[in-house]
Amino acid sequence: MADTVWPGCAKxxxxxxxxxxxxxxxxxxxxxxxxxGSIEAVKKLKESDLQLRFCTNExxxxxxxxVAKLQRLGFDISVSEVFPPAPAAIAxxxxxxxxxxxxxxxxxxxxxxxxxxxxxxxxxxxxxxxxFSYHNMNEAFRVLIGLEKPVLFSLGQxxxxxxxxxxxxxxxxxxxxxxxxxxxxxxxxxKPSQTFFQSVLNDMGLKPHEALMIGDDLVNDVGGAQRCGxxxxxxxxxxxxxxxxxHPTVTAxxxxxxxxxxxxxxxxxxxxVRGEG
Amino acid sequence: MADTVWPGCAKxxxxxxxxxxxxxxxxxxxxxxxxxGSIEAVKKLKESDLQLRFCTNExxxxxxxxVAKLQRLGFDISVSEVFPPAPAAIAxxxxxxxxxxxxxxxxxxxxxxxxxxxxxxxxxxxxxxxxFSYHNMNEAFRVLIGLEKPVLFSLGQxxxxxxxxxxxxxxxxxxxxxxxxxxxxxxxxxKPSQTFFQSVLNDMGLKPHEALMIGDDLVNDVGGAQRCGxxxxxxxxxxxxxxxxxHPTVTAxxxxxxxxxxxxxxxxxxxxVRGEG
Numbered sequence: 059m060a061d062t063v064w065p066g067c068a069k070x071x072x073x074x075x076x077x078x079x080x081x082x083x084x085x086x087x088x089x090x091x092x093x094x095g096s097i098e099a100v101k102k103l104k105e106s107d108l109q110l111r112f113c114t115n116e117x118x119x120x121x122x123x124x125v126a127k128l129q130r131l132g133f134d135i136s137v138s139e140v141f142p143p144a145p146a147a148i149a150x151x152x153x154x155x156x157x158x159x160x161x162x163x164x165x166x167x168x169x170x171x172x173x174x175x176x177x178x179x180x181x182x183x184x185x186x187x188x189x190f191s192y193h194n195m196n197e198a199f200r201v202l203i204g205l206e207k208p209v210l211f212s213l214g215q216x217x218x219x220x221x222x223x224x225x226x227x228x229x230x231x232x233x234x235x236x237x238x239x240x241x242x243x244x245x246x247x248x249k250p251s252q253t254f255f256q257s258v259l260n261d262m263g264l265k266p267h268e269a270l271m272i273g274d275d276l277v278n279d280v281g282g283a284q285r286c287g288x289x290x291x292x293x294x295x296x297x298x299x300x301x302x303x304x305h306p307t308v309t310a311x312x313x314x315x316x317x318x319x320x321x322x323x324x325x326x327x328x329x330x331v332r333g334e335g
Numbered sequence: 336m337a338d339t340v341w342p343g344c345a346k347x348x349x350x351x352x353x354x355x356x357x358x359x360x361x362x363x364x365x366x367x368x369x370x371x372g373s374i375e376a377v378k379k380l381k382e383s384d385l386q387l388r389f390c391t392n393e394x395x396x397x398x399x400x401x402v403a404k405l406q407r408l409g410f411d412i413s414v415s416e417v418f419p420p421a422p423a424a425i426a427x428x429x430x431x432x433x434x435x436x437x438x439x440x441x442x443x444x445x446x447x448x449x450x451x452x453x454x455x456x457x458x459x460x461x462x463x464x465x466x467f468s469y470h471n472m473n474e475a476f477r478v479l480i481g482l483e484k485p486v487l488f489s490l491g492q493x494x495x496x497x498x499x500x501x502x503x504x505x506x507x508x509x510x511x512x513x514x515x516x517x518x519x520x521x522x523x524x525x526k527p528s529q530t531f532f533q534s535v536l537n538d539m540g541l542k543p544h545e546a547l548m549i550g551d552d553l554v555n556d557v558g559g560a561q562r563c564g565x566x567x568x569x570x571x572x573x574x575x576x577x578x579x580x581x582h583p584t585v586t587a588x589x590x591x592x593x594x595x596x597x598x599x600x601x602x603x604x605x606x607x608v609r610g611e612g
Contacts, residue, residue, distance in 0.1 A: 186469075187469055188469050188470075189469075190469040190472070191468055191469065192463075192464055192465050192466075192467045192468065192504070193465075195467070195504055195508075196501075196502075196503055196504055199495065199502070199504055199508075200501060200502060203495075203502060217515060217516050217517075217518075218476065218480075218516055224473075224477060225473075225476070225477060225480060226473055227469070227472055227473055227476055227512075227516055230515060231472075231476075231512045231513075231515055231516045232512060234511050234512055234514075234515040235504075235508045235509060235511055235512040236508075237511075238494060238507060238508055238511040239494050239495055239504055239508045240494075241494075
C-alpha cells in the first residue's frame with residue numbers, strides 16, 4: 059500500500075505545484091528578494107522526473123512581466139508554467155459576456171486590453187494595493203450598487219501577504235468590504251477555488267492524488283489543494299505564522315522550514331524509489 | 336387599549352429620537368444641505384410636548400463642531416441633545432484602560448485629545464473617508480495583528496451614506512475588511528448597538544415603548560431601535576432605497592416621504608389626543 063503520509067507520500071507523486079510569493083521570493087521594493095535556497099530548489103525539481111507548475115494569486119502585473127521578474131531574480135521559469143487568476147478571469151468574462159469595471163493594480167491593466175470595458179456590468183478586483191483608495195473603492199461600489207444583479211469577481215481572497223517592509227492587506231479584505239457594502243457574495247477566481255486548482259492539474263494531465271501543493275498560505279494554498287484531493291505542505295516562510303500550526307480547520311500534511319527543505323525531503327524519498335526500481 | 340400601529344401609536348409617545356444625516360440634511364461639500372421641510376419639522380417637535388434627542392453615527396467631526404454645522408444649516412439643536420459614538424467610545428476606552436490607535440476622520444481627532452494613545456493596545460475606526468487609504472488600513476491592520484488579543488472598536492457599522500455628490504462607503508465596510516484580515520469580531524459603538532440606544536432613552540428618562548426612532552437607515556436606525564423595544568419609522572430621504580420596503584428581516588413600523596411628513600402625522604395624532612383630553 060502506498061505511503062499516504064508526508065514525506066513518504068512523495069514516493070508516489072507525479073507533479074508538484076508551487077506557490078510563488080512567500081515560497082520562492084518575498085515581494086517588496088523593485089523585484090523583491092529570492093528566499094535563500096529557493097532558486098536551487100526549483101532547479102532540482104526541474105531536473106527530477108516530477109512535473110512542475112506554479113500556481114499564484116499574483117495580480118500586480120501581467121503574466122509576462124511577472125515571469126520576467128522571477129527570471130531576473132534567478133528562477134528558471136517560463137510563462138506557460140505559471141497560472142495566475144487574471145487569464146482565468148478573462149476567460150470567464152468572455153464566456154459570460156460581462157464587461158468589467160476594474161479595480162486592479164496599474165501593472166495588471168494591460169492583461170485586460172482585449173476585454174470590452176464600456177458600460178460595465180460587473181466589477182473585477184485584484185490586489186490593487188495603493189489603488190485601494192477611498193475614491194476607487196467608492197467608484198467600484200457605485201458600479202455594483204447601480205446594477206440590477208451586481209456581480210463581483212475577486213482575483214483571490216487572501217487576507218494579507220508579506221513584503222520586504224512588512225505585512226500588507228490583500229484583495230480578500232477589500233472583497234469582504236464590497237460584499238458587505240452591496241450585500242452580495244463575490245465569485246473568487248484563483249486559489250482556493252477548486253476550478254482554479256483543477257485547471258493546473260488538467261494542464262499536467264494528473265489526478266489530484268498524484269500532485270502536491272507547497273505554499274505559505276495555510277488556507278488558500280494548503281487548504282484549497284487539500285479540498286481538491288491533493289496533499290498540501292506549508293513552508294515557514296512568507297506569511298507563515300506559528301499559529302497556523304494550530305489552525306482550527308486546516309491542518310497541513312507537512313510543515314517545513316522552507317522550500318529548499320521541502321524539495322530535499324521529496325527528492326530523498328524519491329531517491330529511495332529509484333534505488334528500489 | 337393603546338393604538339400600537341403607526342401613526343396611531345404616536346398618541347402615546349413621550350419622546351422622539353431623530354437620526355441626523357439623511358433625515359435632517361444631506362452631507363456633502365461644505366456643510367451639506369438641509370432636506371426641505373426638516374428645519375421647520377424640528378422646530379414643530381421642539382414646540383410640542385414631546386422630548387427630542389438626536390442619535391447619530393456621525394464621526395467626521397467633534398460633537399461641538401458637528402452641532403455648530405447643524406446650527407449653521409438652520410437647525411435649533413444644542414450639543415447636549417446630540418448623541419454620537421465618539422464620546423461613548425472614549426468612556427469605554429477609559430473604563431477598560433485601553434489605548435487606541437485611531438483610524439478616524441481628521442475632524443474627529445480633537446475629541447480624543449484626553450485619551451492616552453501611546454503604545455496602542457486596540458484600534459478605533461470611525462468614518463475616516465479619505466483617510467481610509469491603503470497605507471492607513473495597513474497601519475491599523477499591523478497594530479491589530481501584532482496584539483496578542485486584538486480589539487477593534489467600530490464607531491457604527493453603516494454600509495454607505497449619501498452625500499450631495501453620491502453614495503459613499505461608511506465605516507462598517509472597513510470594519511468588515513479588518514475583521515476578515517485579522518479573523519476577529521469588532522465591537523460596535525453607535526447604532527444599532529442596544530447599549531447606545533439605551534443611553535439616549537436613559538437621558539430622556541423614558542421606557543423604549545414610549546419613544547419613536549426616525550431614520551433613513553433601515554437596519555441601523557429602524558431595526559436597531561425596534562430591537563430595543565422602540566417603534567422605528569423610515570423616511571424616504573438620504574440613503575433610503577425602494578428595496579428597503581421589501582427587506583428580508585427588517586420591516587419599518589412606518590415609511591414616510593420625509594421628516595416633515597413624519598412630524599405632520601405625529602402631531603396630527605397628538606392633536607387628536609389633546610382635542611379628546
